Structures are given as C-alpha cells and as structure tokens.
Amino acid sequence: MLCDELSLASVPFEVDFIRAKSYLGTTSGALEISTLEVATKGEYSNKDVIIVEDIIDRGKTMTILVSKFKNEGVKTVLPVSLLDKRDVKGRVRDFGQYMAGFSIADEFVVGFGLDYNERFRDIKDVYILSNEGVDRFR
Numbered sequence: 001m002l003c004d005e006l007s008l009a010s011v012p013f014e015v016d017f018i019r020a021k022s023y024l025g026t027t028s029g030a031l032e033i034s035t036l037e038v039a040t041k042g043e044y045s046n047k048d049v050i051i052v053e054d055i056i057d058r059g060k061t062m063t064i065l066v067s068k069f070k071n072e073g074v075k076t077v078l079p080v081s082l083l084d085k086r087d088v089k090g091r092v093r094d095f096g097q098y099m100a101g102f103s104i105a106d107e108f109v110v111g112f113g114l115d116y117n118e119r120f121r122d123i124k125d126v127y128i129l130s131n132e133g134v135d136r137f138r
C-alpha cells in the first residue's frame with residue numbers, strides 16, 4: 001500500500017522503517033522502539049516528516065514517535081494512519097493534527113499487516129477478531 005502511494009509523490013523523499021512494538025496479544029504493554037534511536041542521529045533535522053502507521057489505537061505509539069521526531073529538530077511532523085480508534089476511552093492524544101483513512105470502533109482488528117500474536121498479518125482485508133479467535137490463538 002505504501003509503495004503504491006509513494007509512486008504518486010511529486011517531490012523528492014526518503015523512506016525509513018521503524019520497529020515499534022507494544023502489543024502482546026490484545027494487551028498494550030511497554031513500547032519498544034528498536035531502530036529509531038539508531039536511525040535518527042540528527043538526520044531528520046529540519047526535514048518534513050510523515051509518520052505512516054497502520055493503526056492508532058490507544059495513541060501511545062504515535063505520541064512517543066512524534067515526540068522523538070520533534071526532539072530530532074524536524075521542521076514538521078505529520079502522523080498518518082490507515083485506521084483510527086478515535087473514540088476509545090483512555091486514549092492519549094498528544095501528537096497534534098493528524099490524518100486517518102478510517103475511524104473504527106474499539107474492536108481488536110487483524111489483517112492487512114495487523115497481527116494477533118504474529119498471526120493474520122497476511123490476510124488481504126481487515127477483520128474484527130472474535131472472542132473465539134482470541135482464545136484459540138492465545
């Protein structure tokens with residue numbers, strides 16, 4: 001999906017990948033960011049950065065990522081996400097203006113890159129994981 005969109009860009013750009021993981025099963029834990037520290041030794045300073053996510057759930061990941069890029073002295077940072085649990089209780093929203101493709105209910109979703117215990121990322125579409133699915137693949 002990202003590659004399709006990038007091919008439409010009309011300005012020069014660079015792409016980096018960040019491994020940010022906080023979910024174990026359906027539970028959000030401490031956020032681990034493995035490559036950002038290494039990748040951002042000032043190289044984003046004074047640049048316009050777009051952070052592309054698959055989902056903003058509780059908002060913790062995006063909040064931390066935006067804050068880290070701001071600390072790198074970026075010119076602008078724009079969070080973009082395919083899915084957005086906009087009305088979830090307890091959500092953190094400390095990342096300012098952002099763009100999202102679809103606002104969704106507070107259900108655990110899988111497919112199209114989204115996993116449950118590393119399963120279902122390869123499903124072509126997005127599905128709500130049933131309680132039976134949660135138990136079966138725990």
Ligand SMILES: O=P(O)(O)OC[C@H]1O[C@H](OP(=O)(O)OP(=O)(O)O)[C@H](O)[C@@H]1O
Pocket residue numbers: 020021022023028053054055056057058059060061062114115
């Ligand atoms: O808004 P939040 O509550 O922080 O949740 C959103 C994050 O959770 C998912 O990642 P996950 O931690 O499951 O790692 P993964 O991308 O390897 O599946 C998703 O890809 C986002 O990065």
